[in-house]
Amino acid sequence: MNFKQRRRQNFASQRRCVKFSIRKEVVYDRKQISFTCENGISYSGEYTNGEADGYGTMVFPDTGTYTGNFVNGKREGYGKFAWNVGDSYIGMWNSDKMCGEGTYTFSDGYTIDGIWLNNNIVIESFSM
Numbered sequence: 001m002n003f004k005q006r007r008r009q010n011f012a013s014q015r016r017c018v019k020f021s022i023r024k025e026v027v028y029d030r031k032q033i034s035f036t037c038e039n040g041i042s043y044s045g046e047y048t049n050g051e052a053d054g055y056g057t058m059v060f061p062d063t064g065t066y067t068g069n070f071v072n073g074k075r076e077g078y079g080k081f082a083w084n085v086g087d088s089y090i091g092m093w094n095s096d097k098m099c100g101e102g103t104y105t106f107s108d109g110y111t112i113d114g115i116w117l118n119n120n121i122v123i124e125s126f127s128m
Contacts, residue, residue, distance in 0.1 A: 045070070068093065091116065 033052075036042040045056015051073035052058065059065045068079015075081075075093040082088040091102020098104075098116040105111045114124035 031047055032045065033047040034042070034044040040061040041059065043052055043056060043058045045052060045058075046054025047056075048054070052070035053072060054070060055068070056070055057065060057067045058070075062084070064081055064083035064085075066075055066079055066081045068075065069077035071077070074096045076095065077093060078091070079093050080088060080090045086107025087105065089098055089102055089104045091098065092100025094100065097119045099118060100116060101114075102116050103111055103113045104121075112121055112124050115122045
């Protein structure tokens with residue numbers, strides 16, 4: 001499976017919650033929430049109006065884990081996604097997509113540094 005196929009498969013498997021249970025608490029005047037969806041996706045972190053908003057961690061059991069900033073329930077700003085297969089992306093996100101400066105590291109240590117737009121590399125440099 002090549003890079004684009006792997007990425008499509010990984011992002012396609014990330015589904016939103018349908019039903020979930022919520023535990024709310026206030027910590028240092030910041031609203032915190034933890035929940036797990038029926039499909040296994042879980043979130044722990046800051047929220048506003050019932051959505052991930054601020055810093056948090058979302059776990060996609062079949063795919064991987066994102067830790068970073070959220071805006072209106074979507075990955076936005078700086079964050080890291082670590083896929084279960086060992087790959088990771090650290091950098092900027094926009095509307096749930098890799099967008100801006102970032103580094104994609106494959107499980108074998110090979111890296112792609114560059115500028116990303118809508119999950120695609122636009123300007124790149126490779127290293128091993």
